[in-house]
Amino acid sequence: MLTENKIPQSWGRYPRVKPAQMAPVFWRSELPNLADTQQSILPFAYGRSYGDSCLNEGGISLDVSHLNRFIAFDEAEGLLRCESGVSLADILEVMVPRGWFLPVSPGTKFVSVGGAIANDIHGKNHHKAGTFGRHVTCFELLRSNGERLLCSPTENSALFRATIGGLGLTGVILWVEFRLKPIVNAYIDMDSIRFESLDEFFDISAESDADYEYTMSWVDILIGGKGLCRGKFMRGNHNQARELAAKPMKKRLSLAMPLDLPGFVLNTLSVKAFNEAYYHVQVDKRVHKVVPYDPFFYPLDSIHEWYRLYGKRGFLQYQFVVPFTTGHEAMREILGRIRHSGEGSFLTVLKKFGDIPSPGMLSFPRPGLTLALDFSYHGKKTLNLLNDLDKIVLQGGGVVYPAKDARMTAEAFQAFYPRWHEFEQYIDPHFSSSFWRRVTPSEGALLPVMNGK
Ligand SMILES: Cc1cc2nc3c(=O)[nH]c(=O)nc-3n(C[C@H](O)[C@H](O)[C@H](O)COP(=O)(O)OP(=O)(O)OC[C@H]3O[C@@H](n4cnc5c(N)ncnc54)[C@H](O)[C@@H]3O)c2cc1C
Numbered sequence: 128m129l130t131e132n133k134i135p136q137s138w139g140r141y142p143r144v145k146p147a148q149m150a151p152v153f154w155r156s157e158l159p160n161l162a163d164t165q166q167s168i169l170p171f172a173y174g175r176s177y178g179d180s181c182l183n184e185g186g187i188s189l190d191v192s193h194l195n196r197f198i199a200f201d202e203a204e205g206l207l208r209c210e211s212g213v214s215l216a217d218i219l220e221v222m223v224p225r226g227w228f229l230p231v232s233p234g235t236k237f238v239s240v241g242g243a244i245a246n247d248i249h250g251k252n253h254h255k256a257g258t259f260g261r262h263v264t265c266f267e268l269l270r271s272n273g274e275r276l277l278c279s280p281t282e283n284s285a286l287f288r289a290t291i292g293g294l295g296l297t298g299v300i301l302w303v304e305f306r307l308k309p310i311v312n313a314y315i316d317m318d319s320i321r322f323e324s325l326d327e328f329f330d331i332s333a334e335s336d337a338d339y340e341y342t343m344s345w346v347d348i349l350i351g352g353k354g355l356c357r358g359k360f361m362r363g364n365h366n367q368a369r370e371l372a373a374k375p376m377k378k379r380l381s382l383a384m385p386l387d388l389p390g391f392v393l394n395t396l397s398v399k400a401f402n403e404a405y406y407h408v409q410v411d412k413r414v415h416k417v418v419p420y421d422p423f424f425y426p427l428d429s430i431h432e433w434y435r436l437y438g439k440r441g442f443l444q445y446q447f448v449v450p451f452t453t454g455h456e457a458m459r460e461i462l463g464r465i466r467h468s469g470e471g472s473f474l475t476v477l478k479k480f481g482d483i484p485s486p487g488m489l490s491f492p493r494p495g496l497t498l499a500l501d502f503s504y505h506g507k508k509t510l511n512l513l514n515d516l517d518k519i520v521l522q523g524g525g526v527v528y529p530a531k532d533a534r535m536t537a538e539a540f541q542a543f544y545p546r547w548h549e550f551e552q553y554i555d556p557h558f559s560s561s562f563w564r565r566v567t568p569s570e571g572a573l574l575p576v577m578n579g580k
Pocket residue numbers: 138169170171172173174175176177180181191211212232233234235237238239240241242243245246247248249250293294295296298299300301427530
């Protein structure tokens with residue numbers, strides 16, 4: 128296998144693992160012999176996972192980002208077939224001017240189609256469209272024994288369901304076919320509504336779910352008090368005006384974080400000050416705008432390498448979902464515990480997941496209230512806080528998202544995802560990850576180096 132000097136890292140820059148050997152794959156017609164290697168293998172695309180689910184310390188990271196070719200588009204059915212390293216940004220650039228949009232998109236467009244499947248990602252339209260995996264009609268999976276399997280809901284269907292949300296452990300996805308959705312133009316009709324409590328968030332959600340395709344909220348959890356939080360509820364639909372289809376999109380300005388900020392810059396006080404300013408910058412309770420899709424879906428993409436805000440020690444994302452029945456109580460406990468810890472989450476996002484079932488065996492989304500938080504890494508203090516949050520989430524019948532995790536215990540993972548045993552039989556015997564060895568430690572005896580070495 129060829130090697131290159133790229134060091135695989137995840138977005139949170141925590142944990143920093145010893146570099147895996149990087150092995151690029153350039154062509155579907157020139158695939159490496161995966162059975163030959165003594166080390167375990169894990170596909171790596173753009174490293175937009177936050178923790179260690181995309182890392183393979185001491186093993187081989189198979190760089191699939193060069194598999195970035197479009198293969199075919201069936202305009203009648205809206206079916207796009209492309210290689211797995213094609214990014215969502217590439218797809219938007221080519222398909223939006225032709226009147227097509229992604230079925231589901233996360234908060235960054237710099238992820239690959241393969242990564243979108245492996246984490247069965249969700250977006251602002253979960254309540255209307257479910258996860259990305261629901262829109263996948265088939266893909267080709269390379270196993271380490273050289274087999275190339277077509278997987279779909281009807282062919283190799285168990286492997287199809289294991290690979291969706293399968294954390295890259297079932298083989299290399301070579302190409303994917305999935306359904307796009309038609310749009311009239313590149314603009315979104317959006318509302319931003321200020322809310323002053325969790326109850327008000329629920330009220331606005333209830334009023335919005337049926338009529339708005341996209342919903343999500345920025346929240347200030349440090350405000351405390353009876354209302355628990357305050358925030359801005361964002362909701363939107365694709366604009367339907369034909370005349371806007373011809374309107375050229377302004378190029379979006381982007382900045383790059385030039386350096387790692389010193390660790391002390393983001394602290395509870397600075398986060399409080401930011402929250403205060405951001406909440407009040409919108410003077411009216413409700414604002415309506417027509418905006419290009421890019422800033423609506425990807426507000427953070429305009430600051431390249433924004434993880435540097437958190438300094439050299441990196442940060443931890445924490446996203447959980449709890450059922451609606453326990454959601455209010457779990458939120459009260461979780462927010463109380465966070466405030467008590469003195470750790471401030473700089474960017475906190477709240478959303479309701481809908482009840483469209485996720486297709487993957489280990490998919491994270493399920494009906495309930497989901498909150499995504501990020502914390503600067505302050506060693507044990509941060510880790511203890513997140514372990515405590517795990518317990519509250521578990522008690523409330525919820526789960527934590529592996530794509531954003533860097534520290535959950537094996538006990539917690541196995542309680543969150545009891546189907547991990549069923550999933551295990553579909554793992555390719557030559558594949559593993561830092562995450563998987565951490566959460567299923569019995570496997571650690573064999574890997575990352577094969578044959579027990
Ligand atoms: C700013 C930001 C916002 C985000 N917002 C959201 C969000 O709203 N919703 C959400 O669900 N997620 C979100 N994420 C997480 C992100 O969408 C996922 O982690 C995504 O999987 C990253 O894709 P990637 O291409 O960078 O893959 P990587 O991070 O490199 O890898 C992710 C996983 O995919 C596997 N993989 C990659 N390519 C292949 C392949 N060809 N074959 C088999 N396995 C493969 C890897 O082994 C790994 O397990 C966000 C991340 C960031 C940084």
